[in-house]
Amino acid sequence: MSGLFAVIGDPIDHSLSPNIHSAAFRELNLGCSYIAYRIPKGQLKSGIEGLKKIQVSGFNVTVPHKVEMVKHADKLDESCSLIGAVNTVENKDGVLKGYNTDMDGFLDPFKKKGIPIKDLKVLLLGAGGAARAIVAGFAKEKAGEITIANRTVQKAEELSEFSKENGLDATHVGVAEVGDSAKNYDIVVNATSVGLKNERSPISLDSLRGDAIVYDIVYMPMNTDFIKRAKERGARIIFGYEMLLGQAVRAFEIWHDVKAPYDAMKKALLGGGV
Ligand SMILES: NC(=O)c1ccc[n+]([C@@H]2O[C@H](COP(=O)([O-])OP(=O)(O)OC[C@H]3O[C@@H](n4cnc5c(N)ncnc54)[C@H](OP(=O)(O)O)[C@@H]3O)[C@@H](O)[C@H]2O)c1
Incomplete structure (x- = not known):
C-alpha cells in the first residue's frame, strides 16, 4: 500500500500528527507519507482542490477548519453530522468523506x-x-x-x-x-x-x-x-495525549483498514517532546 496523507490547519507547524502517523507507517512497512500543510482561514476550498490535485488519500483537519470542512465534504459519516465538525477525511477517487474521530x-x-x-x-x-x-x-x-x-x-x-x-x-x-x-x-x-x-x-x-x-x-x-x-x-x-492518540488510531484505521500499531504511535508521541 502507498499513499500520501496530510494534516491541514493554521498554525500547523506544531502538529504532532505527522510524527504519530509516520511511526505507524514505519512499524507496518507501509510506503506512505504524511505531511503538515498550512491552509489559512478563508482558503479552505482552494486548499482542498490542491490536495485533490496531488492525490492525497486522506487528511486530518484541525483549527480553524473543522466546522467549515462539513460544507466541503461530499459525504458525511454519522459521527460528524452529530458533532457538526470534521477532523478526518478519506479521499476515494476524488470523493471526500468526512468523519469525526474526536x-x-x-x-x-x-x-x-x-x-x-x-x-x-x-x-x-x-x-x-x-x-x-x-x-x-x-x-x-x-x-x-x-x-x-x-x-x-x-x-x-x-x-x-x-x-x-x-x-x-x-x-x-x-x-x-x-x-x-x-x-x-x-x-x-x-x-x-x-x-x-x-x-x-x-x-x-x-x-x-x-x-x-x-x-x-x-x-x-x-x-x-x-x-x-x-x-x-x-x-x-x-492525559490529553491519550485522546490525541485515540483519535489518530481511529483515523488510521479508517484510511488503512488495518489495526493501528498503538504502541509505536504512543512511543513516537511521548518521545516527541510531549
Ligand atoms: N487531546 C486532543 O486530542 C485534543 C483534541 C481537540 C482539542 N484539543 C485541545 O482542546 C482545547 C480546546 O479545543 P477546541 O477545538 O474546543 O477549541 P475552541 O472551540 O476554540 O474552544 C476553546 C474553549 O476554551 C475556552 N477558553 C479559552 N480561553 C479561555 C480562558 N482564558 N478562560 C476560560 N476559558 C477559556 C473557550 O471559552 P469561550 O467560549 O468563553 O471562549 C472555549 O470553551 C485546545 O487546547 C485543543 O488543543 C485536544
Whole structure:
C-alpha cells in the first residue's frame, strides 16, 4: 500500500500528527507519507482542490477548519453530522468523506482502562468544538448528569441544550461560578484551551474527591496546572495525549483498514517532546 496523507490547519507547524502517523507507517512497512500543510482561514476550498490535485488519500483537519470542512465534504459519516465538525477525511477517487474521530478518541482511554461512564456525574469545562464531541461521547456512554461550565455562559447554555437533545440530564454555569463544587463530581474534564500556555487551572480542585477521574484534553504541556492539582488530590488522571492518540488510531484505521500499531504511535508521541 502507498499513499500520501496530510494534516491541514493554521498554525500547523506544531502538529504532532505527522510524527504519530509516520511511526505507524514505519512499524507496518507501509510506503506512505504524511505531511503538515498550512491552509489559512478563508482558503479552505482552494486548499482542498490542491490536495485533490496531488492525490492525497486522506487528511486530518484541525483549527480553524473543522466546522467549515462539513460544507466541503461530499459525504458525511454519522459521527460528524452529530458533532457538526470534521477532523478526518478519506479521499476515494476524488470523493471526500468526512468523519469525526474526536469522540471515539476521547472515549478510548476510558475503554483501555476499563472505566465505565454510565451513571457517573460529570463536570465539563469548556463549550467549544472539542467539548461538543465530548458531550456526544458522554451521551453515547449514558453518563448520569453533566454540568457544562464555560467562560461565555451563552455557549455553555447552547451545549447544555445539545446535551439534553442527546438524552443527558444537563445544566450549565459560568466557569467563574463553579467555586469549590468539584467534590460533587465523579469525572472532571478540562476541554478549554487553558493550560496550553501554562496558565492556572480554570477552577479550584481543592475539594476534589480522591476517587474522581480528572481528564485534561490539553496535551502540551502534558502536566498542566489542572493535572498537577488533581494529582495532589490523589485523583485518577487521563492525559490529553491519550485522546490525541485515540483519535489518530481511529483515523488510521479508517484510511488503512488495518489495526493501528498503538504502541509505536504512543512511543513516537511521548518521545516527541510531549
Ligand atoms: N487531546 C486532543 O486530542 C485534543 C483534541 C481537540 C482539542 N484539543 C485541545 O482542546 C482545547 C480546546 O479545543 P477546541 O477545538 O474546543 O477549541 P475552541 O472551540 O476554540 O474552544 C476553546 C474553549 O476554551 C475556552 N477558553 C479559552 N480561553 C479561555 C480562558 N482564558 N478562560 C476560560 N476559558 C477559556 C473557550 O471559552 P469561550 O467560549 O468563553 O471562549 C472555549 O470553551 C485546545 O487546547 C485543543 O488543543 C485536544
